Amino acid sequence: MRTYSTTMTRFKTAQVSVQPNPVSGANGKDVTVKSSVTLPGNANPVAVDYVLNKGDKGWKIYNVSVEGASLVTVYRNSFNEEIRKNGVDGLIKLLQDKNAAPAPAAASAAKGKG
Structure with missing residues (x-):
């Protein structure tokens, strides 16, 4: 989530x-905006393009494509690749390390206070 929010800022x-x-999907529950x-x-x-799915609690975005490149596919x-190189445990560690690292904006602000 932090990656998306950092990019969006x-x-x-x-x-x-x-x-x-919006373009309706074949299953009747998806639309592309x-x-x-x-x-x-x-x-x-x-x-x-934003692909949304209608669930019990309303519409939720589950994929974003930029110039045809699906973020879900890119991340998958x-x-x-990480699993092939370092296994599932390696992927989990990579994600934990990324989540533990300060957000770029927070890191920049912290540097200015020193």
């Missing part, structure tokens, strides 16, 4: 355009 001043009429994100100083918008491939 870079887009505070971006212009987001959400297209109407298409959008484009334009960053200041960059004329070319970036395609960002990364996790599989």
Whole structure:
């Protein structure tokens, strides 16, 4: 979650355009909401699609694709590579270490206070 939130803070001043009429999935419970994100100083918008699933408690985003690259697929491939190299225990340790590390913004703020 921290990785997503850290990435999203870079887009505070971006212009987001959400297209109407989400595309329904074959199972009737999924929809894809298409959008484009334009960053200041960059004329070319970036395609960002959100895949949502309707569950008992409402809609939840479960995948985000940027320019066609699925974050779920990217993370799955990364996790599989770590498992191949260091096993499941290695993946768990890697994730624990990443979660224990200070967030980049917190680390920068801490450096300025020293």
